[in-house]
Amino acid sequence: MSFPQKHHRHEDCTSSAKARLDERAKKSGRRVTDNLKCVFSILLSDHRAIGVYDIAAVSAEYGKSLQPVQIYRALDTLMALGCAHRVESANAYLACRAQGECTAPQIMICTDCKRVAEMENETVRAALDDATHANGFVLQNQHVELLGLCPDCSSNASQPMHH
Amino acid sequence: MSFPQKHHRHEDCTSSAKARLDERAKKSGRRVTDNLKCVFSILLSDHRAIGVYDIAAVSAEYGKSLQPVQIYRALDTLMALGCAHRVESANAYLACRAQGECTAPQIMICTDCKRVAEMENETVRAALDDATHANGFVLQNQHVELLGLCPDCSSNASQPMHH
DNA sequence: GCCAAAGTGTAACTTTATTACACATGGTTG
């Protein structure tokens, strides 16, 4: 999924993500508990990656104060269901907005406004497969994190938006 | 640089890396101090990524006990000179063995023996440029970390080598 | 109603990284 349009219907992108969580949890016999809902809601509230201790702070403001370990548990579940990703280079976590399965996304991170977008590009994947295979390497998984400027920030270099 | 051959001349790969460090430090007006040498030697001693606190432990064994902050300073310098990379997904650091400039490597990490190899593949880079550009994203930097099995471990799945 | 699997809450703790600050070194420029 690309960078959100300025006027994208965040309501819709949020509710469809929640629907996918419900569906996948059901399929794998997991419960969508209050803690899970709380953490996922916080992740979904922004198109930026957020750290565990920030999630904790927000959860406290919401009256449901979660401890780090509880958040890590929720994140483990969300990631196992493909509903969240870890952004390695930021020690932070991200709600997945992709429609289908999204096991090996390439993640674009705006160095200016910090917003994040995912994609699963076939050409990139094929190039990685080929390049690793040429080195005799059997590719199993990938972390691809791309830093740069999102459309809004690159076209408004002097007056970046969405801060 | 691909995975090291079983009998690669580690002596040579180490000494040429040290030569590059000397050259680049000179060019940028930095000193190659004892602390820097110590940290780089420890990084070069293995083709695996190593954490800062492990570097600290090894440095203590070598009689030059370095504190974390001193090691982070050395790593910052080494990374600024392109002589070391951070492996985000492992919170660990790696000596760079590439001959030339190596600003945006793709890193292959063996999930079995933990050895790491770098490459700078043009096709991958082009695919990433194209894919990000198609999303209106201006690519500035990349973290590409690829998990899988190195040649030795994939061909000896039952009896992995180099542990 | 009982059981096992899954989930919760709390506390302590480990690992990874940073800040602050006073001091040392080494090359260059007047």
Next chain:
DNA sequence: CAACCATGTGTAATAAAGTTACACTTTGGC
């Protein structure tokens, strides 16, 4: 040569990120 300044050092404390342990609770199926 000596004053200067950028670069580097050493020590301590602290912040940020992630894990372990353990006793307890909830839920769905039999």
